[in-house]
Amino acid sequence: MENPNAPAMSPRMLPKKKAGPHLFIKKLVQQRTLVFMSVPFLVWLFVFKYWPIWGWTIAFQDYKPAKKFAEQTWVGWKHFEFLFQDERFFRVLRNTLAMSGINLVLGFVTAITLALLLNEIRRLAFKRLVQTVSYLPHFISWVVAASIIQSTLSPDGIINELLIRLGFIAKGEEILFLGKGEWFWGIFGASSVWKEVGWNTIVYLAAITMIDPAQYEAAEMDGAGRLKRMWYITLPGMKPVIVVLLIMNIGNLLESGFEPQYLLGNGMNVDFSENLDIFVLKYGINQNNFSLATAGGIFKTVVSFVLLFFANNVAKRMGEARLF
Amino acid sequence: MADTATMTDGQRASTGAKRRKRSYRDSSLGDRIFDICNHTFLVCLMIVTLYPFVNTLAVSFNDAADSLKGGVYVWPRDWTLENYTYVFNEATILGATVISVLRTVIGTVATVFFSAMVAYTISRQEYVLRKFVSIAFILTMYFSGGLIPTFLLVRDLGLINSFWVYIWPGLIGVFNLIVIRSFIEGLPESVIESARIDGAGEFRTFISIVLPLCVPVLATVALFTAVYQWNSWFDVFLYNSSKVELSTLQYELQKILQNSNATASRTAADAFASSGNGSSNKVTPLSIRATMTIVAAVPIILVYPFLQKYVVKGMMVGGVKG
Numbered sequence: 001m002e003n004p005n006a007p008a009m010s011p012r013m014l015p016k017k018k019a020g021p022h023l024f025i026k027k028l029v030q031q032r033t034l035v036f037m038s039v040p041f042l043v044w045l046f047v048f049k050y051w052p053i054w055g056w057t058i059a060f061q062d063y064k065p066a067k068k069f070a071e072q073t074w075v076g077w078k079h080f081e082f083l084f085q086d087e088r089f090f091r092v093l094r095n096t097l098a099m100s101g102i103n104l105v106l107g108f109v110t111a112i113t114l115a116l117l118l119n120e121i122r123r124l125a126f127k128r129l130v131q132t133v134s135y136l137p138h139f140i141s142w143v144v145a146a147s148i149i150q151s152t153l154s155p156d157g158i159i160n161e162l163l164i165r166l167g168f169i170a171k172g173e174e175i176l177f178l179g180k181g182e183w184f185w186g187i188f189g190a191s192s193v194w195k196e197v198g199w200n201t202i203v204y205l206a207a208i209t210m211i212d213p214a215q216y217e218a219a220e221m222d223g224a225g226r227l228k229r230m231w232y233i234t235l236p237g238m239k240p241v242i243v244v245l246l247i248m249n250i251g252n253l254l255e256s257g258f259e260p261q262y263l264l265g266n267g268m269n270v271d272f273s274e275n276l277d278i279f280v281l282k283y284g285i286n287q288n289n290f291s292l293a294t295a296g297g298i299f300k301t302v303v304s305f306v307l308l309f310f311a312n313n314v315a316k317r318m319g320e321a322r323l324f
Numbered sequence: 325m326a327d328t329a330t331m332t333d334g335q336r337a338s339t340g341a342k343r344r345k346r347s348y349r350d351s352s353l354g355d356r357i358f359d360i361c362n363h364t365f366l367v368c369l370m371i372v373t374l375y376p377f378v379n380t381l382a383v384s385f386n387d388a389a390d391s392l393k394g395g396v397y398v399w400p401r402d403w404t405l406e407n408y409t410y411v412f413n414e415a416t417i418l419g420a421t422v423i424s425v426l427r428t429v430i431g432t433v434a435t436v437f438f439s440a441m442v443a444y445t446i447s448r449q450e451y452v453l454r455k456f457v458s459i460a461f462i463l464t465m466y467f468s469g470g471l472i473p474t475f476l477l478v479r480d481l482g483l484i485n486s487f488w489v490y491i492w493p494g495l496i497g498v499f500n501l502i503v504i505r506s507f508i509e510g511l512p513e514s515v516i517e518s519a520r521i522d523g524a525g526e527f528r529t530f531i532s533i534v535l536p537l538c539v540p541v542l543a544t545v546a547l548f549t550a551v552y553q554w555n556s557w558f559d560v561f562l563y564n565s566s567k568v569e570l571s572t573l574q575y576e577l578q579k580i581l582q583n584s585n586a587t588a589s590r591t592a593a594d595a596f597a598s599s600g601n602g603s604s605n606k607v608t609p610l611s612i613r614a615t616m617t618i619v620a621a622v623p624i625i626l627v628y629p630f631l632q633k634y635v636v637k638g639m640m641v642g643g644v645k646g
Contacts, residue, residue, distance in 0.1 A: 024452060028453075031451055031526075033526035033527050034445045034453075034526050037441050037526065037527065037530070038441075038442050038445040038446070038451075038457050039453070041438060041441075041442050041496060044492075044495060045460055045496070047477075048493055049468070049469070050464075051469070051477060052473035052474045052476075052477050053469050053473070055473025055474075055476055055477065056469070056470075056473060058472075058473070058476075117362050117365065117366065118366070120358070120362055121366070126366075132629065133370045133374060134369065135632055136373065136374075136377070136625070139551055139624050140555070140621050140624050141556075141574050141624075142555075143557050143574045143575075143577050143578045143581065144617050146581055147580075147581055147613060147616075148377065148617060149376070150581065150584070151376075151380065151383075151613070152379075158375070158379065158397075161394075194372070225352070225354060226354070226355055263581060277471070280470070280471050284475070285472075290476065294472045297473075301467055301470060305466065308466065
């Protein structure tokens with residue numbers, strides 16, 4: 001209809017030409033059932049998702065919960081300046097980046113490897129069994145997972161027992177794994193892999209099913225063995241999915257998770273387990289320093305947003321599917 | 325996806341049956357070594373995944389004092405139901421179980437119904453607010469107010485120490501909305517039109533025509549939501565930690581964890597026993613923790629084989645248009 005060269009319109013379409021507020025309201029009344037079915041949730045959305053953005057203002061105030069908005073003192077960038085001079089904030093930032101980096105690399109490598117290995121299994125019953133078992137930890141809560149991980153790593157847990165049996169450590173010298181700060185990142189990485197590796201293979205296995213079987217047959221004729229076929233056909237077949245997921249994860253670099261660090265963290269490993277989310281929680285909720293905590297939260301959201309746009313642009317340049 | 329995988333494998337096997345079969349049988353030594361290594365590795369992986377669960381289960385059914393001696397691996401040495409009797413005689417745990425079930429049921433029903441309703445409205449091509457509503461929802465995928473502003477909002481709304489804080493903030497997820505909308509848009513238009521001709525209004529059409537047709541996708545969303553609701557503990561901790569009647573199983577388990585974290589070693593056991601909390605030698609923190617872990621995980625373990633099927637399918641639907 002917007003095409004000016006369009007042939008004469010049928011009379012029925014003519015009224016649409018004078019689209020305006022009047023017609024809009026008329027339509028709204030006509031479609032009132034649909035309006036009643038969706039507008040209440042638009043209000044819900046506004047209250048719960050958009051309204052908190054207004055709460056960002058308290059990062060620029062010395063917020064006192066008892067006072068009204070008009071009575072708050074405005075302090076400009078004070079809290080942000082404090083953050084960027086705070087040693088603790090930098091340690092927290094380091095931990096966040098380290099853990100999300102570990103998670104990213106380990107997560108990708110293990111999931112891709114497992115998908116490759118699963119794809120080589122011919123017995124379908126066995127393949128399905130492995131899949132079902134490996135999905136299990138994904139569905140349980142981090143609380144349950146943390147409880148299980150804690151008892152596995154405890155001084156009388158199975159890991160210490162194995163180390164004793166194998167003669168690596170003597171009885172009575174059990175290692176307090178979660179008490180060693182510098183080991184926390186490794187424990188975190190291993191726990192995340194244990195919980196998510198099976199689940200993460202789903203998308204890769206789906207990508208593998210899209211590969212043309214003729215390619216394998218051709219490679220076989222050319223004398224390519226099992227490993228060569230995995231390396232030269234299956235892996236490149238997964239490449240588009242891998243690239244898209246990698247890009248998506250760049251936007252999550254500051255999202256190193258909250259639950260595992262909070263649940264497995266303790267006084268002995270706090271220097272390595274405390275990340276941005278825990279920092280916000282401790283300052284905000286525990287110490288009632290809402291303004292500083294909000295500043296930390298804003299920092300995280302803004303950086304993530306920028307990273308996401310950056311990633312999206314990279315994807316566009318590379319000619320891969322964009323995310324939005 | 326698992327289904328697609330099997331189908332493709334099946335087809336592959338049947339089309340090239342003869343050739344394939346021969347090539348497997350006559351597989352080279354290297355091939356066979358690879359297969360053996362691969363199978364062994366995957367079996368080890370399954371053991372590593374499952375052992376911690378099995379061990380926890382064994383400890384939960386083992387006599388508490390006996391467990392402290394160590395050496396309980398995959399099977400209880402000294403069978404007892406004492407741990408479970410103790411746990412379920414605690415008023416707090418019983419209450420927490422009720423709240424966990426309630427929030428899972430109410431939260432799931434509300435989320436599924438209302439998400440489907442909004443999804444239906446934005447699937448109607450003629451709806452004037454269609455674009456506006458869709459964009460308003462989709463935008464929220466890319467930002468969030470963050471922890472503190474949300475906390476202050478919930479406080480200002482008077483939802484602290486209230487059951488409804490489990491339901492309201494997460495009522496409609498954008499991902500669910502997109503998944504259901506794609507599904508509704510895939511339904512034949514004629515079904516909805518025929519309802520119109522029969523004189524059904526929008527709401528009637530939604531309830532009696534669209535909703536029943538959406539059962540497969542709604543099952544996916546319901547299972548997703550139910551797992552989320554059952555597993556949540558952070559909202560309990562943040563908003564309702566001062567009201568024990570609103571505690572949930574996951575949060576009770578988290579408190580136990582936090583306690584043992586504070587003492588961080590097996591002295592936790594002694595502390596617990598001497599504090600009088602344990603009341604007797606019948607239970608120990610170790611056995612209670614194992615039992616609570618199982619109680620908090622069992623519903624998930626029972627439903628997840630079904631989840632697997634539906635959720636994998638749902639991910640595909642969402643992926644197409646998401």
